[in-house]
Amino acid sequence: MAGKVQKKRDDLRARLIDIAEERITTGGIADVRARDLAKEAGCAVGAIYNVFGDMNDLVMAVNARTFKRVGAHVSAAVAAEPEGHPVNTLITMSHAYLHFARDNTPAWRTLFDLEVSTEESVPAWYLEELQKVFALIAAPLARIFPDMPPEDVSLMTRGLFSAVHGIVLLGLEKRISAVPIDQLEHMISLVFNHLTSTPSKK
């Protein structure tokens, strides 16, 4: 009997994530309202809070899927190219991130629209998805900087992810760098093409 209740709970959980994902894919976080979700899932509003602590938890479950999609998209782009200079790998990955953001704007924005008050409130499975994306960046980076201490490679991995994210964010918002997408690609290439293991100050 307990197993049956658990199964029903798990089914509702999965169904709610599916529904929320579809809404986030088309309309972003603004389209995720408890009342609408309950109606679509055929459950009471209270039932949502039985399976998710709050709406943030539900959005986070969708975000974990989106991070998986980002990772798959970036990996596929790298796999489609012959292995070359690690700088080229970073450029390919960054361009793939740009294209993902352009083609999946509401879902991509939701990754960053969610209010996260403290690092502790982020669940482990979420951080795991994030780590997988970081690992993709760290590999070519370690090849470019073979002598860099691992903690600096890790810091630079986060730094470059954030840097590319900033270029994509302001670029797609046409706010600061209102340039066509091929110019954004060139912008990313320019930055990476001048990133070398030789310190700039000698």
Add this chain to the structure above:
Amino acid sequence: MAGKVQKKRDDLRARLIDIAEERITTGGIADVRARDLAKEAGCAVGAIYNVFGDMNDLVMAVNARTFKRVGAHVSAAVAAEPEGHPVNTLITMSHAYLHFARDNTPAWRTLFDLEVSTEESVPAWYLEELQKVFALIAAPLARIFPDMPPEDVSLMTRGLFSAVHGIVLLGLEKRISAVPIDQLEHMISLVFNHLTSTPSKK
């Protein structure tokens, strides 16, 4: 008589910008509501729309002031250091931007919270303030890359601004790169210290 009306209009405009600036400085864009502003300025709500097309125009006027403050803060940081390698100048500027964002978070966030639909809808005086910030970055960049075509220097200027913005944004939100501020500074230094005029692929 017409001059008197114009003067009254100008005074109200200036007063409304002052009030909105104070609100944005403490609470960000969410604290800018027409009704509250009218009450504080001692005017009718309709009077606001006589001097500003809409609330966005008013926020943009405050944002222009904030960009001026960003520029002044960054310039002061550069002026306080002995002239050195242009990479150091870029690092000093980026750290100053990080500190400004940390110390003026609501006003800084408002710079990017405003919805801007098209480049055309951005007034010329706003773009001018933005160009001044870009000019600060372009100068050391041109020294690092003396042989780079001007259009690439311009693209890289926007790219590096966006890159540093991304690092500051995700860093301060403790979202992707939850690291202390000195680690964020180190992250920025790491990226710039490996930016050289020599292409990474030979």
